Amino acid sequence: MHRLFVAALLLVFWVLLSGHFTTLLLTLGVISMLLVSWFLWRMDRVDGEPSRLYPSIGLVGYLLWLFWCVVKANVDLARRIWQSSLPVQPIWSRLDTKVQTPFEKTLYANSITLTPGTLTTDVHDDHFMVHALSQEGLDELCEGEMERRIRRLGI
Amino acid sequence: MSPWVEILSGFCFLAGGFLCVTGGVGMLRLPDFFARVHASGLTETLATPLLLVGLMLQMEWSLELFKVVLIALLVLATNPTATHAMAKAALHGGRRPVTGGPAAAAQEDTSSKA
Numbered sequence: 001m002h003r004l005f006v007a008a009l010l011l012v013f014w015v016l017l018s019g020h021f022t023t024l025l026l027t028l029g030v031i032s033m034l035l036v037s038w039f040l041w042r043m044d045r046v047d048g049e050p051s052r053l054y055p056s057i058g059l060v061g062y063l064l065w066l067f068w069c070v071v072k073a074n075v076d077l078a079r080r081i082w083q084s085s086l087p088v089q090p091i092w093s094r095l096d097t098k099v100q101t102p103f104e105k106t107l108y109a110n111s112i113t114l115t116p117g118t119l120t121t122d123v124h125d126d127h128f129m130v131h132a133l134s135q136e137g138l139d140e141l142c143e144g145e146m147e148r149r150i151r152r153l154g155i
Numbered sequence: 156m157s158p159w160v161e162i163l164s165g166f167c168f169l170a171g172g173f174l175c176v177t178g179g180v181g182m183l184r185l186p187d188f189f190a191r192v193h194a195s196g197l198t199e200t201l202a203t204p205l206l207l208v209g210l211m212l213q214m215e216w217s218l219e220l221f222k223v224v225l226i227a228l229l230v231l232a233t234n235p236t237a238t239h240a241m242a243k244a245a246l247h248g249g250r251r252p253v254t255g256g257p258a259a260a261a262q263e264d265t266s267s268k269a
Contacts, residue, residue, distance in 0.1 A: 017225075019218045074197060077194075081185070081194065082177065086185075088186070091254050092252040111235075113238050114196075114200060116193055116200055117193055119189070119192060119193060119196075120239060121189075121242045121243060131252050133193050
């Protein structure tokens, strides 16, 4: 069932990207869909833990919230860069986390990196190494708002 | 096209362009490699989507519009990976982030060049 869904999605993706309905292009689309499906099947077999992420309202809500954070961080960093005194104090430190599953970890680390001013350099079992341009940026992460929202998603 | 769409689109272009310039200035002003990576994030996380949204507002409803949305998603999804890869490579290469105020960082930078 899942494989059929992926295959259908890949076909739709091909048609949307090409926009042509000639026999040749549709045949090429089917061939590449089959090829990618086969690759995915092989990768799942080697990996042993196929991972699936289904879109949900919570995830969309989280992404919207993250986008708002990114906008705020962008404005803040732009302000710092244009100030003649250049008020940045780079800091590289350990950030303790409680996120468990690989999905949560990936999402959390990527969210941190996506926000300008903070950057994940290493991911360990119970902590990340985070580089931040200012103490405030790191403090905000330590407060754990982002982590709470990710854990509430329960993925 | 209504004038409001034109104005909104122009605003997106201006804001996106300004953020791109800011990223470039940050690249020059910030003290060390790790800090400069943040500046590059500035041009990717908000500037590119803003420019693309400005572009979308100028376009007709078509398949091309959807492709531009896909480009925006691709940039947003790959940016953290690229940023992380750069930082990790720098760490692996033995470079350590300079911490503390800008003065200390500037000193460190000149001494490492010498």
